[in-house]
Amino acid sequence: MASSQRQLRAMLRKNWLLKIRHPFATLAEILLPTIVMLSLIAIRTRVDTQIHPAQAYVRKGMLVEVGNSEVSASFDSFLKLLLNRHEYLAFAPDTNQTRKMLDVLSLRYPLLQMVATIYKDESILETYIRSDLYGIHDSTSNISNPKIRGAIVFHEYGPQVFDYSIRLNHTWAFSGFPDVKTIMDVNGPYLNDLELGVSIAPTLQYSFSGFLTLQQVMDALIISVAKQDVNYSAINYQVDGSFQLLGSEVRLTSSEFIPANIRIVPFPTREYTDDEFESLVKAVMGVLYLLGFLFPISRLVSYSVFEKVGLQGSVR
Structure with missing residues (x-):
């Protein structure tokens, strides 16, 4: 020691x-x-x-009228665009509930019958989109493969629980970011960027693409049917564009089917310190x-x- x-x-x-x-x-x-x-x-x-x-952004220029504005077109305009471009709106899976849902939507939107296509399940839809035959039209060989603008995939049906996904055919490109006419990249390097203040770009991306319009139509149908505590098999179709539930006097009209004045605004900004x-x-x-x-x-x-x-x- x-x-x-x-x-x-x-x-x-x-x-x-x-x-x-x-x-x-x-x-x-x-x-x-x-x-x-x-x-x-x-x-x-x-x-x-x-x-x-903390600051809210509920003011002119921040509001987006879903399905009723130049930024967010109506479902009728969306279907006309698909028809003019020879594109289709896909639905999956191919079940009785899906077909009945399309029948109900077609009563309100007749053009849907001309631009809707049904796939057996989501995997078959993805396989077709990734295949070399996607979007090929050959009149001599009698081959006509549609281009898919978007898809609505149901994972679980009601009557109380509805689980579905809206998938749009958009190609992400880094040039010109942010491009408000494309869906924002949910896996790219811009996802976790810290932005001070408000950015209207994400709202416009979902508006121009038609995502909000599709979500509005699907949610309106689901709410209208689910609030009656029934499923699609209990629907009786009417000629005037409305539909009635079997065993019930309730008649759902178009005004009840699509809620009016749905608006999207950015989330308010929480209090923060700018150092x-x-x-x-x-x-x-x-x-x-x-x-x-x-x-x-x-x-x-x-x-x-x-x-x-x-x-x-x-x-x-």
Whole structure:
């Protein structure tokens, strides 16, 4: 024990002598980290920190009339667009509930019968879209494969639970981001970006693409049927465009079928702090720390190596 203490005192004395014999290097070890820290403190005291209160964005220019505006076209306009472009709206899976649902929608929207196609299940739909035969029209070989603009895939039917997905045929491209006429990329590098304030781009993306219109029509049908506590098999179709539930006097008209004045607005922004210090130093923080601590750490490592070499020499 006494030998270890004497060895420790001897090493500390030797290191102290090395420090005082190289005053400039020792001073640099102390001053470099201190200068870096003082510089950051000085910058921090010079910049402003602004607290933004919670803010809502319910004002003109932020509201999107779903299915009733230039931004979000009606379902009739959506079907006409499909008919003019020779594109189709796919439904899956091929079940009695899906076909009855199409019959109900066709009473209100007759064009749907001309642009709707049904697939056995979602996997068959995906296989067709990814195949080389997708969208090929060859009159000589009597081949006519439709282009799919969108798809509504049911995963679970009612009467109390409805689970479905809306899938649109859009190709994501990084050029021109954000393109409000394409669906936003849900897997790309822009997903987790922090945006201060409000961005109307995501709302416009879902509006121009027809996503909100399709969701409005499907949700309206589901709510109208589910609130009667029945399923599609209990629907009696009427010639005048309405439908009546079997065993009930309730008659659902078009005004009840599609709710009016559905509007989309951006979510309000929560209270947040805008710290300019972080935005100023984030580009040079790594360099400052490297310059400030590289020399002291390198000296510390070199001393440790010299001590280890010296101990090994003394043992031998």
